[in-house]
Amino acid sequence: MQKQSLSQKAYISIKQKIISLALPPGEVIDEAALREELGLGRTPIREALQRLAQEQLVLIAPRRGMFVTEIGITDLQQLFEARLELESFVTRLAVKRGTAVHWQTMEDALTRFTIDKHLDNESLIEIDEICHHLIYDAAQNKFLKETLVTMYALSLRLWYFSLPKIGNMHSAILEHQHMLKALKDGDADMASLLMRRHIQAFQQKMQETMVGT
Numbered sequence: 642m643q644k645q646s647l648s649q650k651a652y653i654s655i656k657q658k659i660i661s662l663a664l665p666p667g668e669v670i671d672e673a674a675l676r677e678e679l680g681l682g683r684t685p686i687r688e689a690l691q692r693l694a695q696e697q698l699v700l701i702a703p704r705r706g707m708f709v710t711e712i713g714i715t716d717l718q719q720l721f722e723a724r725l726e727l728e729s730f731v732t733r734l735a736v737k738r739g740t741a742v743h744w745q746t747m748e749d750a751l752t753r754f755t756i757d758k759h760l761d762n763e764s765l766i767e768i769d770e771i772c773h774h775l776i777y778d779a780a781q782n783k784f785l786k787e788t789l790v791t792m793y794a795l796s797l798r799l800w801y802f803s804l805p806k807i808g809n810m811h812s813a814i815l816e817h818q819h820m821l822k823a824l825k826d827g828d829a830d831m832a833s834l835l836m837r838r839h840i841q842a843f844q845q846k847m848q849e850t851m852v853g854t
Contacts, residue, residue, distance in 0.1 A: 651681050651689035659698045659709055660798045670699065670707040696791045698798070712802060714851060716795075721844040724792050725837060728773075731780045731789060732820075732836040736829040739779030744825050747775045751821060754814045765810040766800060772817045776824075776836075796843070803850040813843065 655675065658664040675686050690707055693699040700708045735743070750771040754760060760768075773793055777786040800807075816839045823832035 647681055647685035648688040648692075651675075651679060651685040652692055654679055655686075655689050656693060656696075656698065656794065659693065660794055660801060662798070662801050664709050666709055666711045666802075668709045670709065672707075697795065712799060712851075717799065717844075717847060717851065720792060720795055721840065721847075724789075724796065725840050725844075727785065727789055727792070728776075728840055729833045729837050731782070731785050732776055732824075732833045733829045734780035734782060734785070735776045736824055736827055736832050738781045739776075739824060743775050743779040744821060747772055747817075747821050747824075750775075751814065751818055754811075754818075758811070762804055762807075762810055765814055766797065769810070769813055769817065770797065772820075779824075799847050800843075803847055806850045807846055813839070816842070 655664070664670070670690065672683070672686055672690075675681075676683065679686070690699050690701075694701050694707075698710055700710045702708065750768050754765070754768060770793070774790065777789050780786065816835065820832055820835045820839065823835055
């Protein structure tokens with residue numbers, strides 16, 4: 642039980658470093674440095690890195706070592722193709738299966754933005770993540786949830802990568818406010834449509850940032 646807890650701690654810490662670009666794309670992963678920084682042993686660090694490799698955030702190259710995965714244009718396109726369809730579908734399920742508790746929790750998160758329009762981008766990212774994860778949870782499909790949580794983490798790293806050029810993210814949070822109304826109203830068509838537009842808008846910003854189109 643203790644080993645599992647330490648592995649989870651290592652996983653969360655290293656994943657956040659990769660997503661926030663504290664460990665940038667292509668960086669060689671220094672296990673010894675991670676053990677010292679996190680105060681953890683070899684086994685939980687190794688288990689965490691294996692798990693992150695399965696989620697495509699870490700590349701394990703035999704006889705060469707471990708690296709943070711690169712961010713590629715092809716990966717970007719494929720990621721958003723998958724997210725566009727799966728997020729739309731999971732939103733439909735969430736309308737049917739979500740509870741008042743889900744939507745109240747989402748409203749509470751969005752209220753932070755309503756109260757303070759000057760939140761920094763990291764706070765806005767946190768609100769966006771809460772909203773997406775609540776929708777995944779509300780859909781009550783563990784396979785979809787696991788898949789989308791992994792995809793969201795990959796997308797989140799792109800967000801951090803592009804933050805200097807994006808400017809503020811107010812529009813993304815406003816999109817969630819409109820989505821919440823459709824979710825509470827039980828309007829699956831509208832909620833799904835708004836999610837598609839939300840993903841497409843994000844994809845467009847990433848493409849403009851990375852390839853200038």
